[in-house]
Amino acid sequence: PRRLNCLIPSPDGYLVPIRWPRSRDEVWTANIPHTHLASEKSDQRWMVVNGDKINFPGGGTHFHYGADKYIVNLAQMLGFPNDKLNNEGNIRNVLDVGCGVASFGAYLLPLDIIAMSLAPNDVHENQIQFALERGIPSTLGVLGTRRLPYPSRSFELAHCSRCRIDWLQRDGILLLEVDRVLRPGGYFVYSSPEAYAHHDPVNRKIWKQMSNLAQRMCWRIASKEGQTVIWVKPLTNGCYMRREPRALPPMCGHDDDPDAAWNVLMKACITPYSKRS
Structure with missing residues (x-):
């Protein structure tokens, strides 16, 4: 299609956005006309329509009582000082998948943590439009066949709270992509029914397979509580070198550039650390 060199006007009725930090908790209804998500997720306290404004109580599918309390609980699970998830500045960049x-990202900002919030344009319409209107760094995207547009070791923590992703598909290629963008010693927070699958046979099977995949990737469980498990990525290549020669997933080849991220197909392999790291 032909590229147009012109300015895009604001939609009819669009109001000057509410400024941060107030925008974390409220935006103009007129700026986001599709509000059916509010009624659909009312029991989870995602958002509430109040006349000309949409309010965000801070809830979510997994954290009905507020993202702030959920974040404190994660810090407590990891034993971080003062119950702060930033771990005294050691956690600065977070990837929130299916946000x-x-x-979650909104309540990380007071901790000096920048979260890149990622969500698809799905049955809930464009959720990212809400995030951007609130002033939260976010992008429309999905874990599919191509690498995320970030170099390797970009994030200290990745987060999936009931993000509706099949991490086991295609030999675990999506979880391996998360591994690629996590830094040495980085965390993967997984909040999902599978994490406490004691009675449901389907969830129990998924959890067993997920645990097996993480173990083969040399991830270890840092903490597990209720519906949440936190894995930690190894700091060195030591565990990778101790694996059996034909262990799966395989190590990526020497010709693979883990920092190549633009329009590059994902690979179902583990990215080792270079000698520099």
Whole structure:
């Protein structure tokens, strides 16, 4: 299609956005006309329509009582000082996969943590529009066949709270992509029914397979509580070198550039650390 060199006007009725930090908790209804998500997720406290404004109580599918309390609980699970997830500045960049309206990322900002919130344009329409209107860093995207547009070792923590992703598909290629963008010693927070699958046979099977895949990737469980498990990535190549020669997933070849991220197909392999790291 022909590229147009012109300015895109604001939609009819669009109001000047509410400024941060107020925008974390409220935006103009007129700026986001599709509000059916509010009624659909009302029991999970995602958002509430109040006349000309949409309010965000801070809830989510997994954290009905607020993202702030959920974040404190994660810090407590990891034993971080002062119950702060930033771990005294050691956690600065977070990837939130399947972020909803990005309340998790919104409540990380006071901790000096920048979260890149990622969500698809799905049955809930464009959730990212809510996140951007709130002033939260976010992008429309999905874990599919191509690498995320970030170099390797970009994030200290990745987060999936009921993100509706099949991490086991295609030899675990999606979880291996998360591994690629995590830094040495990085964390993967997984909040999902599978994490406490004691009675449901389907969830129990998924959890067993997920645990097996993580173990083969040399991830270890840092903490597990209720519906949440936190894995940690190894700091060195030591575990990788101790694996059996034909262990799966395989190590990526020497010709693979883990930092190549633009329009590059994902690979179902583990990215080793270079000698520099």
